Amino acid sequence: TTTTRLLTEPQAACYLGVSRQFLRKSRIDGNRANHAPAPPYIRAGRMIRYDIADLDAWIATHRKEVM
Numbered sequence: 001t002t003t004t005r006l007l008t009e010p011q012a013a014c015y016l017g018v019s020r021q022f023l024r025k026s027r028i029d030g031n032r033a034n035h036a037p038a039p040p041y042i043r044a045g046r047m048i049r050y051d052i053a054d055l056d057a058w059i060a061t062h063r064k065e066v067m
Helices: 009-016 020-029 052-061
Strands: 042-044 047-051
Touching: 009 020, 009 047, 009 052, 047 052
Parallel strands: none
Antiparallel strands: 042 047
């Protein structure tokens, strides 16, 4: 079997547990105060893809440990 490294917007939203709207708005608006920054993405023409390694790194940077 082949593992897909690049995810479509719907796949990335499912992977992250966020809405497609969050991904779209964060791409368009960039980093805004009091909002999570957009996860890294790849644009080739009109195609938008998300690298799983980038999504995993994005998750790790937003992880909060409770002690």
